[in-house]
Amino acid sequence: MVRVLVVIPTLSDVKRSGLFTLCFVALQKKIQDMKIGLDLDNCITAYPSFFRVFTEAMKKAGHKIYIITNREPGTEEQIKTELKEIGISFDHVKITAKKAQYILAEGIEFYADDVDEYFLELPPSVAVFKIREPGNFCFRDRKWCYSDRTGKKI
Ligand SMILES: [Mg+2]
16 A cells, blocks of 8 residues: 655745745745835846746736835836836835835735845744845855844854
8 A cells, every 4th residue: 555645835934935936836836925025126137037927927826026126216107118118027016215114014924035134033033035135145255244233243
């Protein structure tokens, strides 16, 4: 007799294991109705091909995509046009400097950004994904860039 063990990850398992697991699990629809927040500049714009595929797959699986940016207030329509031009699927665009406040108010569970400061006020229940780009990582020295406020040496 052959026994097959099926492991269904919990939400906390997914939050610990990263974007690829998130994609895999979400595509299998073991998690429903996720709210996913994505920064725009130096996040989506740093890896547009990945985010094009990612957002399309998440939308098709029934999840909501929130674009959260600190761009100039009142430029939502311009941002939506830009997102469509680069092929990003989304449900909401929010311009705010208080990203953590918005993320918590909307119940967003996963958030990707390139700026550490936006992660600081988020509780452990929100999984964060830091996008590496030249503004937060020194490729020459192969080291992360951080301030005393955002990082500590271990
Ligand atoms: Mg950014």
